Amino acid sequence: MRRSIALAVALASGCGTAPDDRPATLEVITLEILAPTCGQVQCHSSTTNLRGYALDTVAGARAALADKTSQDGLLKVSNGKTKLIEVIEATGGKRMPPDVPLADEDIALLQKWIDGGELGL
Amino acid sequence: MIRIVIIALAIAMATASVAHAYPQYQLSHGDATCTGCHVSPDGGGILNENGQNVAEQTAWKDGNGGWMYGMTKPSWLALGGDVRGAAGFVDPGTASAAAYPMQLEVAASVHAHGFSLHALGGLRSPQDGGSALHVLWSREHYVMWQSNPDETYGFYVRAGRLMPTFGLRLAEHINYTQKYGGYPLYAEAYGLSTSYVGHAFEVHATGFVHDPIATSAEKGDGGAVYAEVRLGDHAAIGADAKYTSAPEQKHTYAGLTGKLYLPGPDLLFQAEAEIIEQHVTAGAGDKTTQLAGYLLASKPLGGGLLLDVGLGHYTEDTRVKDLYRDCADANLHWFVTPHVEGLLTARVELLDLGGSPTGGYLLAQFHYRL
Numbered sequence: 367m368r369r370s371i372a373l374a375v376a377l378a379s380g381c382g383t384a385p386d387d388r389p390a391t392l393e394v395i396t397l398e399i400l401a402p403t404c405g406q407v408q409c410h411s412s413t414t415n416l417r418g419y420a421l422d423t424v425a426g427a428r429a430a431l432a433d434k435t436s437q438d439g440l441l442k443v444s445n446g447k448t449k450l451i452e453v454i455e456a457t458g459g460k461r462m463p464p465d466v467p468l469a470d471e472d473i474a475l476l477q478k479w480i481d482g483g484e485l486g487l
Numbered sequence: 488m489i490r491i492v493i494i495a496l497a498i499a500m501a502t503a504s505v506a507h508a509y510p511q512y513q514l515s516h517g518d519a520t521c522t523g524c525h526v527s528p529d530g531g532g533i534l535n536e537n538g539q540n541v542a543e544q545t546a547w548k549d550g551n552g553g554w555m556y557g558m559t560k561p562s563w564l565a566l567g568g569d570v571r572g573a574a575g576f577v578d579p580g581t582a583s584a585a586a587y588p589m590q591l592e593v594a595a596s597v598h599a600h601g602f603s604l605h606a607l608g609g610l611r612s613p614q615d616g617g618s619a620l621h622v623l624w625s626r627e628h629y630v631m632w633q634s635n636p637d638e639t640y641g642f643y644v645r646a647g648r649l650m651p652t653f654g655l656r657l658a659e660h661i662n663y664t665q666k667y668g669g670y671p672l673y674a675e676a677y678g679l680s681t682s683y684v685g686h687a688f689e690v691h692a693t694g695f696v697h698d699p700i701a702t703s704a705e706k707g708d709g710g711a712v713y714a715e716v717r718l719g720d721h722a723a724i725g726a727d728a729k730y731t732s733a734p735e736q737k738h739t740y741a742g743l744t745g746k747l748y749l750p751g752p753d754l755l756f757q758a759e760a761e762i763i764e765q766h767v768t769a770g771a772g773d774k775t776t777q778l779a780g781y782l783l784a785s786k787p788l789g790g791g792l793l794l795d796v797g798l799g800h801y802t803e804d805t806r807v808k809d810l811y812r813d814c815a816d817a818n819l820h821w822f823v824t825p826h827v828e829g830l831l832t833a834r835v836e837l838l839d840l841g842g843s844p845t846g847g848y849l850l851a852q853f854h855y856r857l
Binding site: 384385386387388389391392393394397398402406407408411412413422423424457458459461463464465466467469470471472486 | 772843
């Protein structure tokens, strides 16, 4: 009942009221964050595979995120930050996605997943 | 330079249009259904004779709206095609320049005795790992039967690769209700679709499976329904639902649509709201609820100009505080001739009503219809 009321309130206001307790797993960050934004069919998807990244499936994301060493490795760390977070937070025309920035909450969940040992990778 | 090209490609395809319909002209021209102007029962693609006439009436300059300006062809053959390209700026914070091709497709429909064969094919950027072969593709190819081949009302049955009928189906598919709400770009699937299009109402139902060969935005199997009831000559309300089941996740969509034309100010409002349940089944799983809504007001300005102003809302996850975004769109169409359209399109997007970085773009698009 409480969950129904919470959902009704959320629907009425168009947004949630609770802090972010989404599971920081590869499946969640891929299918709930990366796929609808970076992994749209025309961009980093298994269809278009732009720049070799396919972020619209868990398998594709796992392959793209597994590379931690090469220049294009999304989890390659430089200056204390992964390339993934770096490009998402970038400014000066380097941000990805360029026209649809990720929400702070999504970036925080990605960082939480990285900090948590990249569960599921 | 490489980064600019990549950004250009990404935004190009993100804003790519695939010649869907212009329902902005519904209700205001006495054509309450998609079949009033299009061969397909759910709109888009090849124009019928009335659609060509509407193109002539709405253009700034006179001209023959028929295929290739009225080139002679057999009566059993209908042809179409679209060329689109765009250039402009993305990311308001930095205004990165972008220029790109968007669409190069041709369409053909062969019809006899109520049966017809439709095919839509063209070029796209290298797909599936970059194979040159995959530059050529066909988004749609299906056989269709219609009960009244000389009319715009009746029963329709289609089988083949097609877009399941769902929602408002606006040309600018980056609308939140399409992008996030179950009608994304390149989500064609193989399916069987039945439609009834009547004066008072229309109903569409599609069962589909994902493309087993070419990758698609639609990775699941499922079904979609859309029903619309007209309230007099100037209003309509609709409802839709869609379910897809893919190996890693399931989606359930349900929504409402509405259209209202005000003859006095010559203003058309269209609205769509979707509730989406995403069930991640891979790994430990998760279940989220999302909301997508869009309101579009359209007004012809004369001289072939049509102004759209849109407002969108998308809640990414109703569980999480402040995880939503809103946008304001403005599209100025200029139908120069029955075949040539210029479009200036702009979006300002706010995350969390300004709590996070903004996004958006300003693009000039060129569209030539064969």
